[in-house]
Amino acid sequence: MKAALWYGKNDIRVEEIEEPKATKGLVKVKVKWCGICGSDLHEYLAGPIFIPVGQPHPLSGNTAPVVLGHEFSGEVVEVGEDVTEFKAGDRVVVEPMVVCGECPACKEGKYNLCSKLGFHGLCGSGGGFAEYTVFPKEFVHKIPDNIPYDKAALVEPLCVAFHSVRMANFKIGQTALVLGAGPIGLGTIECLKAAGAKLVIVMQRKSVRQEYAKRAGADVVLDPNEVNIPEEIKRLTGGVGVDATFETTGAQVGWDLGLASLKSDGTMVVTSIWEGNISFNPNDIVLTEKKVVGTLAYRHEFPATMAVMNDERVKAEGWITKRVALKDIVKEGFETLLGKEKKKHVKILVTPEEELLEK
Structure with a gap:
């Protein structure tokens, strides 16, 4: 064969x-x-x-x-x-x-x-x-x-996104930032909306992927070349920051903006696979009690992912x-x-x- x-x-x-x-x-x-x-x-x-x-x-x-x-x-x-x-x-x-x-x-x-x-x-x-x-x-x-x-x-890439939302312990009515609108980012947007997110913000540089993010359900799409993303997110959330961020870019900028955009005691879920090291100051999490959670693939979630696709809570259109x-x-x-x-x-x-x- x-x-x-x-x-x-x-x-x-x-x-x-x-x-x-x-x-x-x-x-x-x-x-x-x-x-x-x-x-x-x-x-x-x-x-x-x-x-x-x-x-x-x-x-x-x-x-x-x-x-x-x-x-x-x-x-x-x-x-x-x-x-x-x-x-x-x-x-x-x-x-x-x-x-x-x-x-x-x-x-x-x-x-x-x-x-x-x-x-x-x-x-x-x-x-x-x-x-x-x-x-x-x-x-x-x-x-x-x-x-x-x-x-x-x-189903498999959507299951990665499904698992990352679970790992954030995300709750109905919470707010989120998704960093990147590639396949996993788009899946994360859809899963967040299916989970009852009140506000989903996406960081994506200017390209057709901004439109893809909106089609997936993003409420706001921000270009880091045009706005200061942490400041804009605080403005959009009444000075608080988002409850959860989801890093899907595998780049230093995604890590930095994801952490800076979180509310105190918020959670950043890192879904990316990284090709090299990055740097950060541990005080960025120590002084705010922010949580950084790694997420790898999925477990026991294929049936649930197919269920939300089957009833079109997650459409994956386009x-x-x-x-x-x-x-x-x-x-x-x-x-x-x-x-x-x-x-x-x-x-x-x-x-x-x-x-x-x-x-």
């Missing part, structure tokens, strides 16, 4: 590899659509970050080259021994967590914090940029009937800005997301089934 493999920085190749088999406890999925994620871009530009190189991943036992892709939907074509929850023809998404099930975090049910954590599509266990993949039945979820395959490929064939993933996918028109794109979906591009 064809698959896109990461060999190294700036080196992704579409090659023929062996088709996986549905052995005991596994579900085999024929991939329909798979989104290119920010973490895929980080690996392409600056990797390895999560991808094992030199030392095999402790759970997959593999090293690069690895099949990429973890935001995907597909159709069950085969199930392994002891799998009774699924059958051929089921429409599914995969929660792409590779975990040990034995460490303290896993035993507490916080499997996203597994001490040996890996991600399907990054750690060498297979991935969604392929014609087929297999995964344990525990992490496969049926798609509601009225969510099409392409929209189902958005997210899919381009569809490409697997064979063209580098030129039409990665290079597009890194090129001069990158701000125009939210999510580029990739399919190994080229007939889908004609529908």
Whole structure:
């Protein structure tokens, strides 16, 4: 079968590899659509970050080259021994967590914090940029009937946003600042509005993404090149600041403005994956009792995320800005997301089934 493999920085190749088999406890999925994620871009530009190189991943036992892709939907074509929850023809998404099930975090049910954590599509266990993949039945979820395959490929990134709002302990009637209007930022806006936010402010430099933020439900969009964001936020909140900020840019400016815009005792949730260090003065949190919370992926939230998509509390309209064939993933996918028109794109979906591009 064809698959896109990461060999190294700036080196992704579409090659023929062996088709996986549905052995005991596994579900085999024929991939329909798979989104290119920010973490895929980080690996392409600056990797390895999560991808094992030199030392095999402790759970997959593999090293690069690895099949990429973890935001995907597909159709069950085969199930392994002891799998009774699924059958051929089921429409599914995969929660792409590779975990040990034995460490303290896993035993507490916080499997996203597994001490040996890996991600399907990054750690060498297979991935969604392929014609087929297999995964344990525990992490496969049926798609509601009225969510099409392409929209189902958005469940994974929306789940990241859903989890970050939960990690903020966000409450109905509170206020928020979202830093950045890329895919995770847009998902966070939608989840905040679904959670009953009174005011959602977005920091986004001038580009079409400002319009995307408004479409997602932002009440106010601010450009840091045009206004002093902490001062403007205090004006908008009666001198108080927002209850929560959500950092999705992975940049020093996002960290700084997110912290400065918080009310005393507010919470900043950091969703970004960072390519390097940043600096900050701990007194910025000590003297105000502000809280900084890290958030990684999701846990136990795929069904709830699909539920809010199914009843359209979260619409994710306009997210899919381009569809490409697997064979063209580098030129039409990665290079597009890194090129001069990158701000125009939210999510580029990739399919190994080229007939889908004609529908």
